[in-house]
Amino acid sequence: MIAGIRIGPGVRFITMALLALALCLGVVLGSGALSASASAPAPTPTPTSDFTNTLTIGGVLRDDDNVVEGAEVTVEGAGGFSEVATSDDTGRWSVVVPEKGEYTVTIDPETLPDGVELRDPDRVSATVAANEWQTNSITRSFPLGVDDRQTTGFFEQFLQRLAAGLNFGLLIALAAIGITLIFGTTGLNNFAHGEMVTFGAIIAWIVAVLLGVNIFVAMLVALVLGGAFGYVQDWLLWKPLRKKGVKLVQAMIVSIGLAIALRYLYLFFIDGSTKTMNVGLSEAIVIGPVRITTGSVVSMVISVVALVAVGLFLTRTRVGKATRAVSDNPSLAAASGIDVDRIIRTVWVLAGALAALAGVMLGLYRQVSWDMGFQVLLLMFAAVTLGGLGSAYGALVGSIVVGLFVELSTLIIPADLKYAAALVVLILVLLVRPQGILGRKERIG
Amino acid sequence: MDWGNIFGNAIGEIISPTTAAYALAAIGLGVHFGYTGLLNFGQAAFLLIGAYAFAIPTLAGAPIIVAVLSAIICSVIFAFILGIPTLRLRADYLAIVTIASAEVVRYVVTTTGLTDFTGAANGLSGFKGTFAAINPIPEGRYGFGPFMYNEYDWWVRIVGWTLVVLASVLVFLLMRSPWGRVVKGIREDEDAVRSLGKNVYSYKMQSLVIGGVMGSVAGIIFILPRAVQPANYTTGLTFFIWTIMLLGGAATIFGPIVGAMIFWVVLSLTQGILYGAIESGALGFMTTTQAGQVRFILVGVALMLLVIFRPQGIFGNKKELSFSV
Numbered sequence: 133m134i135a136g137i138r139i140g141p142g143v144r145f146i147t148m149a150l151l152a153l154a155l156c157l158g159v160v161l162g163s164g165a166l167s168a169s170a171s172a173p174a175p176t177p178t179p180t181s182d183f184t185n186t187l188t189i190g191g192v193l194r195d196d197d198n199v200v201e202g203a204e205v206t207v208e209g210a211g212g213f214s215e216v217a218t219s220d221d222t223g224r225w226s227v228v229v230p231e232k233g234e235y236t237v238t239i240d241p242e243t244l245p246d247g248v249e250l251r252d253p254d255r256v257s258a259t260v261a262a263n264e265w266q267t268n269s270i271t272r273s274f275p276l277g278v279d280d281r282q283t284t285g286f287f288e289q290f291l292q293r294l295a296a297g298l299n300f301g302l303l304i305a306l307a308a309i310g311i312t313l314i315f316g317t318t319g320l321n322n323f324a325h326g327e328m329v330t331f332g333a334i335i336a337w338i339v340a341v342l343l344g345v346n347i348f349v350a351m352l353v354a355l356v357l358g359g360a361f362g363y364v365q366d367w368l369l370w371k372p373l374r375k376k377g378v379k380l381v382q383a384m385i386v387s388i389g390l391a392i393a394l395r396y397l398y399l400f401f402i403d404g405s406t407k408t409m410n411v412g413l414s415e416a417i418v419i420g421p422v423r424i425t426t427g428s429v430v431s432m433v434i435s436v437v438a439l440v441a442v443g444l445f446l447t448r449t450r451v452g453k454a455t456r457a458v459s460d461n462p463s464l465a466a467a468s469g470i471d472v473d474r475i476i477r478t479v480w481v482l483a484g485a486l487a488a489l490a491g492v493m494l495g496l497y498r499q500v501s502w503d504m505g506f507q508v509l510l511l512m513f514a515a516v517t518l519g520g521l522g523s524a525y526g527a528l529v530g531s532i533v534v535g536l537f538v539e540l541s542t543l544i545i546p547a548d549l550k551y552a553a554a555l556v557v558l559i560l561v562l563l564v565r566p567q568g569i570l571g572r573k574e575r576i577g
Numbered sequence: 578m579d580w581g582n583i584f585g586n587a588i589g590e591i592i593s594p595t596t597a598a599y600a601l602a603a604i605g606l607g608v609h610f611g612y613t614g615l616l617n618f619g620q621a622a623f624l625l626i627g628a629y630a631f632a633i634p635t636l637a638g639a640p641i642i643v644a645v646l647s648a649i650i651c652s653v654i655f656a657f658i659l660g661i662p663t664l665r666l667r668a669d670y671l672a673i674v675t676i677a678s679a680e681v682v683r684y685v686v687t688t689t690g691l692t693d694f695t696g697a698a699n700g701l702s703g704f705k706g707t708f709a710a711i712n713p714i715p716e717g718r719y720g721f722g723p724f725m726y727n728e729y730d731w732w733v734r735i736v737g738w739t740l741v742v743l744a745s746v747l748v749f750l751l752m753r754s755p756w757g758r759v760v761k762g763i764r765e766d767e768d769a770v771r772s773l774g775k776n777v778y779s780y781k782m783q784s785l786v787i788g789g790v791m792g793s794v795a796g797i798i799f800i801l802p803r804a805v806q807p808a809n810y811t812t813g814l815t816f817f818i819w820t821i822m823l824l825g826g827a828a829t830i831f832g833p834i835v836g837a838m839i840f841w842v843v844l845s846l847t848q849g850i851l852y853g854a855i856e857s858g859a860l861g862f863m864t865t866t867q868a869g870q871v872r873f874i875l876v877g878v879a880l881m882l883l884v885i886f887r888p889q890g891i892f893g894n895k896k897e898l899s900f901s902v
Contacts, residue, residue, distance in 0.1 A: 264699075321669050378885065381616065381668060385823070385884045388816055393877025400870045506812075510680055513673045552684035555677040562674060563662040 188269040189235060189260060190217070190226025195248045195276040199223030204243040209235040218243075232265035237272045244276070251275040286543070288421035293539040299428045301535020302435035303497065305528045307490035308512040309442055310362075310483025312527040315516070316459035317479050318370070319380050323387040325487060325512065326505030327394040332358045332488025333495035333504060334402060340411050347411040347496075351434075354488045362484020365390075366477050374476075391506065398502040407500040431493035438489060439528065442482070446524065451478055511538070511551065514558040520568030530568070533557075583849030585723035590841040592724065597737030598624075598799035599840065603822040603833035604744045605791030611827030612752060613784040614764030616668045619659065619675035621814040622682045623789045626651050627796025628805050629686055632704040633694060641707040645797065652793030655682075656786040664781045676812055687807045695807070702804035705729075730802070737798040741834060744791050749830050751787070760784055761828075820880045826890030835891065847872050 189207050193200040200223050207227040208214045213235075217225040229235060238257040241250055250256065258272045311325050332354040340350035369390070373383055413427035446452040457465040458475045466472045487505075494504060515534045519526025534554050541553040561568070590596055602620055609617040630651035634644045663674045686695040695701065714728040726734070751757050762770040763777055771777050799809075821840045825832025851868035854860045863871070889895045 321672065373885065376885070382884050382888055384669065384672070385819065386881045388819070389877045389880030389882075389884065391877070392813070392816060392880065393874050396870045396873040396877065400867050400874065403866075510673075510677055514677060517670065517673055546688055546690050548688045549684055549690075552681045555681045558677055559662055559674055559681075562666065562670065566666050566670070 186268065187229050187232060187265070188226045189229055189237060189272060190224065190269060191271050191273045193219045193223045193225065193239075193274060193276060200245060200248055200276060202243060202245065204240045206238045206240065207235050208238070209233055226269075232262060234262050235260040239274050248276055285421075289543060290540070291420075291422050293543060294536065295422050295424055295428075297536035297539030298532065299424075299432050299435075299497065299535070300539060301532040302432055302439070303490050303494055304508065304512055304515050304535055305531035306435050306438055306493075307487045307508070308515045308527045308531050309439070309524055310486045311512055312516045312519075312524055313455070313459075313479045314483050316524070317455065317462070317476050318374070320370070320387065321380075321384045321513075322483075323384065323509065324365075324391040324394060325483070326507075326509030327391050327398070328358065328361060328484055328487035329491040329494065329505035329508065330395070330398055330502065331361055331505075332491030333500045334398060334491075335488065336492040336495060337402075337407050337409060337500045341407065341409065347409075347413065350411075351489065351492050354492045355485050358488020358491070359481045359485035361488070362480040362482070363477065365484070366480035370480070371473065371477070374473075391509075395503055395506060402500075402502055404502060407495075409495045409500060411496075413496060427493075427496040431496055434489070434493065438486065442486070442524075445482075451475070455479060507551075511554055514554055517558055518561055518568055523568070526568055579853065583846065583853060586849055587842045587845040589723045590845045591838050592734055592738065593841065594730075594733045594737045594798055594802050596837045596841045597734070597741050598795045599818060599821055600741050600834045600837035601737075601744055601795035601798065602792050602818045603825070603837055604741070604748060605788035605795065606818055606822050607827055607829075607833050608748060608751075608784055608788035608791070611822065611829070611832075612748075612757065612764060613760045613781060614668070615664075615781060615785060616672040617675050617785070617788070618672045618812070618815055618819075619677075619679035620788075620792050620818050621810045621812065622655065622659075622675075622679035623652050623792030624796035624799055624814065625679075625682055625686065625807075625810040626655050627793030628800045628810075629695060629701070630793070631797045632701045632800065632805050635704040635707055636701060641711060644707065645794075648793050648797055649790055652789045653786050656789040657782070659789075660782045660785045664778055664785070676815070679810075679812065679815060683807055683810050696805070698807060700804055700806040700808075704805075705801065708732075708801060733798070733801045737801075740794060740798065744794075745830050745834065756780075756783075816880070817876065820876060820883070823880070823883055823888070823890055826893030828894075829890065829892040832890050832892045839891075844872055844876075847875065 191205075193203050199219075199221070201219055201221050203219045203225070205217050205219070205225050205227070206214065207217070207229065209229060209231075210233050213230060215227045215229075217227045219225040236257055236259050239250070241253070241256060244250075252275065255274070258274075260270050260272065264270055307325065307329050310328070311322055314320055314322050314325075335354040335357050336347070336350040339345050339353050340347045345353075369386070370383075373386065378386070413425065413430060415426050416423050417426060417429065444452075446456060454465065454470045454475050455478065457468070457470055458472050462472050465475075491505060494508065498504065511534050512531075515530035516523075516527045517530070518533055519528070519530030534557075537557055538550045538554045541550050545553060602624055605623065606617060606620050609615040609620075627648045630648040631644045634647045635641070639647070659675060659678050663671045666674065685691070687698055689697045691697065709729055709732070712728060712732040714732055716728050718725055718727050719731060720726055752761070759770060759775055759780055762773075762775075763780055767777055770780075817840070821836040822833050823836075824839060825834065825836025848869065851860065851863070851871060852865055855863055855865055855868055860868075883890070
């Protein structure tokens with residue numbers, strides 16, 4: 133039994149995508165006038181480890197983007213240890229300490245330059261615990277300047293998270309539609325899909341950052357190469373496996389092997405550090421309470437356009453209709469003259485291209501790293517499972533739900549548990565509705 | 578290149594406690610997948626639960642027997658939580674839900690809100706006292722050739738491998754009992770077993786619990802020579818256990834043990850050879866960090882080739898293990 137794509141009257145799919153677009157625009161535009169403001173560059177993180185044997189406690193003092201020079205920081209520890217450090221012309225201060233013990237770090241507000249104050253006047257000291265010494269240096273920071281973060285009230289925070297969640301949900305949808313189309317036409321749960329996402333991000337990073345080409349050109353290059361990557365995968369691996377009659381679980385484990393091999397191949401070439409896509413799309417647009425980067429707006433618009441295009445392709449073109457026929461019943465499709473292998477090849481190309489595009493925008497939204505795709509793979513699976521495996525329309529709904537849930541859950545639970553929350557929802561939904569929100573009952577085992 | 582050292586290290590992996598832990602986890606996974614046909618992709622979670630449920634009570638001052646019981650009980654509870662929503666689902670849903678649950682557990686122990694209990698990203702250490710205290714071996718270094726260890730290292734190895742042998746015997750006895758025949762029947766054709774009046778759901782749950790407890794005991798062995806680090810329990814760990822199980826043969830008694838030995842010996846050998854080649858300048862374009870990554874590229878490729886060309890593993894019988902889905 134192979135599950136089919138449940139698009140139904142395909143218009144629903146497009147309506148849904150348009151609805152999503154309207155919703156983002158609503159969030160963006162509805163709450164105030166559009167005003168762009170130059171953003172502050174993100175503070176560079178202080179290196180937390182060096183390879184010498186000296187133990188240091190240090191940090192960087194900056195007020196927005198101005199470094200703070202001449203401020204005094206006192207470090208006190210056991211045995212009467214006390215040392216004062218003064219921040220230099222880069223705002224950096226550090227104290228060499230004798231042992232990996234407990235210390236108290238205190239800043240003297242009197243020594244701060246005029247007009248610069250601690251964000252929280254009561255927080256003049258911080259402690260360093262003995263068990264924190266995993267590396268030879270510890271960083272302590274003192275936030276300076278007026279707290280100009282926009283999101284203070286619960287409602288404002290909610291809108292902010294809503295915008296971020298929609299953006300993230302659309303990105304997941306873009307990548308997850310490939311998973312669901314591949315599952316629909318071949319029955320394979322492709323665990324290497326995350327690596328196709330990473331592939332697009334790395335290509336875009338190479339073209340846009342290393343070669344310095346315009347980001348939109350880089351996006352196009354990633355899209356084309358991503359499609360080519362999908363073609364090559366199906367040509368060299370998946371088609372021969374289908375011919376060999378490899379079972380679905382076997383194929384799933386092959387995709388896990390492929391995912392491991394590809395992931396470490398990426399790590400081999402681009403190492404473990406995260407790369408910033410610094411391509412000039414990081415200006416913040418402030419719309420009432422919502423603060424959003426131009427990159428996010430661009431990525432939302434591109435996602436929606438791509439999703440509408442996929443919807444039109446599936447419902448309006450001959451190949452798209454054939455794809456749905458193959459999903460519903462491959463034998464019947466073959467009997468009515470559809471070249472099933474060619475359709476599957478098309479699906480792989482489409483999935484590769486969409487995943488790569490999602491990767492580029494995920495790189496803009498976050499950063500580029502060797503395992504970025506794998507980090508969102510489970511969220512993509514959660515999305516398609518929530519929507520009902522094999523249903524393209526369900527994948528879109530599921531993705532938006534997952535995206536919103538990931539971001540909105542941070543209003544209540546700690547941010548480092550937000551992915552866990554989305555996965556718990558997946559488990560709970562399967563408990564009450566195993567076939568997913570829009571799946572068919574026959575898929576339950 | 579110091580071949581003696583390279584081979585010495587590789588041979589040492591045969592009886593290392595890490596190998597024992599992976600072997601035991603693979604035996605448990607063999608009960609799940611090899612015999613019952615459950616696609617459990619969350620075995621790392623059972624190791625994690627074993628590790629934390631052992632380390633946390635120990636650090637709170639509990640005697641070792643309480644800590645071990647706590648690990649076992651926690652893994653049984655987790656198996657129930659995992660099984661109730663998922664065991665009615667089709668195989669591929671089960672795979673996705675188990676992998677998701679394993680990640681949820683890992684996120685929970687890593688969250689900073691629980692630092693007092695789990696140590697967050699830093700993990701836990703300093704829990705070896707109770708285990709070392711019941712060590713009957715007098716202080717000193719024992720062994721020969723590459724197998725020279727101190728009394729603690731020998732104690733970990735002896736306990737670890739004894740547990741592996743006990744688990745293997747248990748699986749052997751279980752699988753030739755009526756229970757084992759029902760479970761294998763579920764793997765082959767669930768509906769046929771159901772039509773014979775057997776409660777398939779209950780058998781699957783029992784299998785999940787047994788394999789899960791083995792995984793959690795493996796988790797204890799795994800942490801005895803090292804600290805508890807949440808970063809060790811990613812899905813990568815699950816996939817390595819799968820590779821080991823499939824390498825030896827999923828529905829076999831010796832498969833997981835031999836699979837674990839081959840896996841670790843080959844990893845150690847490739848590391849030694851690559852590092853040696855880099856030092857002697859033969860692989861000048863590569864750093865030692867990259868050499869470590871090459872090994873995992875090989876693991877991925879090996880897993881693919883294994884599943885495509887020899888899905889029954891080294892010892893397996895092709896008729897017995899045909900992937901049914």
